[in-house]
Amino acid sequence: MDDEPGHPPHDPAGPFRGDDRRMVIEISGLTKRYGGLSAVDGVSFAVDRGEVFGIVGRNGAGKTTTVECLTGLRAPDAGRIRVLGGDPATPAVRARIGVQLQQAALPDRMRVGEAMTLFATAYGRRRPWQGLLDEWGLADRARAAFGSLSGGQRQRLFIALALVNDPDLVFLDEITAGLDPEARQETWALVRRLRARGGTVVLVSHDLAEVAALCDRVAVLAGGRLVALDTPAALDLESAYFTLVGRE
């Protein structure tokens, strides 16, 4: 990856400050309320360039809301967010972010190549998508309908779609939910490949084994609050988790 590809020349939040250049995400006191409910309540953390950063927590913990604020889809009620040195709600920053779709997001009859063209066009095609399909083992599936793909192939397509704009930061949400063990292992290998390419990945998951296997550090959310943040090993994640978030 070259240095700051596509970095906006007139970043509204100003340039990186000194060492912040390696910081891809910086949030401080992030708060988002829905009516009287604090879905995210004063969360602070930073993600470095090249990290695979996990966000775990049970249903309703605030994971999706946090990611929606980080990708500029929701405006926080309080707190400070910097993504890739700027405000994620601005087109210049959003153009540098890749977001993986949820499973039901594509029509069964849409062909793989059509989906890639659609996404590439929406992003102004910063890179030709044929090479991406090749890279993610889907070159011979370009004319296949989405509905005919295996679970592993769908996941590879979702990752390829998330990379169509050559993003500097990728958000992956529940990437192995509903996959069989083989497709799950295959998907884990994809995340490791993203990391090896120098990408920064935020991985939202319910699966502690997955987070422990893939993530450099993990944030544990409970009731909208950050209750732990460390490497999976330092947290002793699997044994600490239920103490931290309580049982269902």
Ligand SMILES: Nc1ncnc2c1ncn2[C@@H]1O[C@H](COP(=O)(O)OP(=O)(O)OP(=O)(O)O)[C@@H](O)[C@H]1O
């Ligand atoms: N659009 C909304 N309007 C009102 N409440 C919402 C909205 N979105 C989320 N919430 C509530 O905010 C809280 C946090 O939800 P969020 O989806 O961020 O959690 P999550 O950790 O991603 O959960 P899940 O694992 O189920 O996706 C929950 O109590 C949820 O019901």
